[in-house]
Amino acid sequence: MKQSKSVFVAIVLAFLNIGLSMPVTASAMVNPQIKKEAFGMTSGGESVELYTLTNANGMEARIMTYGGAIVSLKVPDRAGKFADVVLGHDTLDGYLKRSPYFGSIIGRYGNRIGRGQFSLNGKQYRLPKNNGENTLHGGDHGFDKVLWKAKELKSGNGVGLSLTYLSKDGEEGFPGNLSVTVIYTLTNNNELKIDYAATTDKATVVNLTNHSYFNLAGQGDILQHELMINAKRFTPVDSGLIPTGELRDVQGTPMDFTRSAVIGARIGQRDEQLAFGKGYDHNWALNNNTGRLALAARVYEPRTGRVMEVSTTEPGLQFYSGNFLDGSITGKGGQVYQHRYGFCLETQHFPDSPNKPRFPSTVLRPGQMYKTSTIYKFSVK
Ligand code: GLA
Numbered sequence: 229m230k231q232s233k234s235v236f237v238a239i240v241l242a243f244l245n246i247g248l249s250m251p252v253t254a255s256a257m258v259n260p261q262i263k264k265e266a267f268g269m270t271s272g273g274e275s276v277e278l279y280t281l282t283n284a285n286g287m288e289a290r291i292m293t294y295g296g297a298i299v300s301l302k303v304p305d306r307a308g309k310f311a312d313v314v315l316g317h318d319t320l321d322g323y324l325k326r327s328p329y330f331g332s333i334i335g336r337y338g339n340r341i342g343r344g345q346f347s348l349n350g351k352q353y354r355l356p357k358n359n360g361e362n363t364l365h366g367g368d369h370g371f372d373k374v375l376w377k378a379k380e381l382k383s384g385n386g387v388g389l390s391l392t393y394l395s396k397d398g399e400e401g402f403p404g405n406l407s408v409t410v411i412y413t414l415t416n417n418n419e420l421k422i423d424y425a426a427t428t429d430k431a432t433v434v435n436l437t438n439h440s441y442f443n444l445a446g447q448g449d450i451l452q453h454e455l456m457i458n459a460k461r462f463t464p465v466d467s468g469l470i471p472t473g474e475l476r477d478v479q480g481t482p483m484d485f486t487r488s489a490v491i492g493a494r495i496g497q498r499d500e501q502l503a504f505g506k507g508y509d510h511n512w513a514l515n516n517n518t519g520r521l522a523l524a525a526r527v528y529e530p531r532t533g534r535v536m537e538v539s540t541t542e543p544g545l546q547f548y549s550g551n552f553l554d555g556s557i558t559g560k561g562g563q564v565y566q567h568r569y570g571f572c573l574e575t576q577h578f579p580d581s582p583n584k585p586r587f588p589s590t591v592l593r594p595g596q597m598y599k600t601s602t603i604y605k606f607s608v609k
Contacts (some may be wrong), residue, residue: 257273262380262387266489266505267292268320274375276320281387284416286310287606294323295372296391298331298411298440300560303418306533306608311446313534313606315570318560326557332372333410334365336395336402337590338437339511339546339579342470346582348403348591349431354403360468365439367400371408372439384414397430398486404430404594419605426598433582433590434598437542441550441570444529444536449568450550451492454528457485457545459512461585463578467504470580471587475513483510488528491549491571507551507568511578517543521601525573533608540575540602543588548572575602 260283267278276294290299299317302310316330317323317483323330344357355366365372374393375518381388388411395406406428413421424436443450462483463471478484482494482502495507502508516522524545525538538545550568557565581587 231253231572236413238316258282258286260414262382262389263380267294270294270320270375271324276375277378279378279380279389279482281389281412281414283386283414283418285418287414287418288477289412289420290416291389291412292320292323292390293376293378293391294320295331295374296333296376296393297323297372298412298420298438301440303534303606304608307354311451311532312560313442313444314442314535315441315559315565322559323326327372328552328557329372330559331438331440333376333391333436334439335371335408336366336400336406336432336434336575337363337438337582338365338435338574338576339362340468342468342580342583343402346433348433348582349483351403353401353403362468362470366450371395371436379409383413385416385417386413388413402432402491403435403552404428404432404592406432406434406592408436410436417605418607419603421601421603424598424600424602426592427594427596428592429594431591434591434592435577435581436598436600437546437574437576437600439572439574440604441572442527442536443570444527444534445532446562449492449566450571451495451568452530453491453571454488454530455485455547456488456526457512457547458516458522458524459514459545460486463511463513463544464501464581465504465510465524469509471511471578471584473584473586478512483508483512484529485512485525485547486525486531495549505551508549508571509551510547511576512545512547513543513578514540514543519543521603524575526570527573528609535607535609537605537607538573538575538602539605541600542575542577542595542602544576544578546572546574546579548574576599
């Protein structure tokens with residue numbers, strides 16, 4: 229009797245020991261949940277909500293209704309320690325005052341449209357030029373600066389948030405009433421999935437993406453991150469970052485990420501494309517152009533072991549190495565965002581497609597449904 233009791237105690241102790249030697253933070257199973265709170269008011273007096281999504285592993289995504297932006301994303305490192313891996317601000321005010329699209333939904337047209345114009349069905353449309361001669365990320369008041377209507381969703385394998393917005397005919401110069409739905413789902417596989425959908429009542433152009441700035445170390449510059457992009461070709465640009473129309477082989481250039489390479493290794497090389505972008509700020513033509521979900525990129529941060537895999541149905545990926553960050557923005561927790569403290573991997577159709585008939589089309593017509601999906605999946609190595 230006494231012996232079996234001590235065996236029992238030994239077994240319990242052994243279990244406790246296993247339990248204690250495991251990273252408590254990452255292994256603790258919690259109930260997936262979604263929490264809503266007030267985040268502040270816009271200058272127009274509209275209230276903004278912040279939603280906190282937590283999955284079964286304790287991974288957490290915070291999304292606000294202003295710009296539909298991802299405000300924070302907490303994921304574990306290889307020791308199970310959580311860190312926020314996206315740039316942004318602690319308060320709504322920070323976003324209203326100055327945000328280079330931190331975490332935002334981008335639309336109606338992600339990236340640039342040359343000379344702020346395009347023609348469709350024989351009609352010419354003029355857009356606000358907010359980036360030199362060109363239109364960037366939907367114009368002066370893109371989808372990153374509008375209020376989205378939120379609805380909480382419970383999915384079988386996680387929690388979700390549905391955001392909707394009606395972009396009126398003529399808004400920022402674009403034709404057609406565009407009804408947009410963006411669904412964020414945080415799965416129990418540590419994936420943040422983004423499903424974009426849109427319909428229109430007049431022919432228009434659409435290119436939606438998300439502009440999160442990642443830093444898998446949670447701090448410092450991103451130059452030691454290792455990046456693989458599943459693309460043999462990219463779209464070279466002119467000095468205004470408008471694609472020339474060419475699809476160029478990456479082989480033998482600093483744009484070659486077909487095999488994982490350290491971001492900082494070639495970024496300072498003397499290269500016309502790097503000079504135009506002030507670093508990496510280019511669109512890669514992904515090998516997968518089937519419209520089905522496939523791996524587009526993988527990023528590894530060696531110090532923390534964090535890995536992020538990006539899968540998408542889109543044909544393009546903008547890799548931007550945070551070249552315009554210059555220390556003039558103080559973000560979350562008082563962090564000063566210096567040069568290249570974050571990078572973006574924006575899944576998309578190619579920039580300036582409305583003026584490049586040979587690029588995959590971004591035209592959406594009445595009766596058609598725009599539908600794309602992107603997954604950011606986190607793990608450790
Ligand atoms: C995109 C563009 C960049 C830059 C950032 C925002 O990634 O391609 O040139 O404008 O957005 O600063």
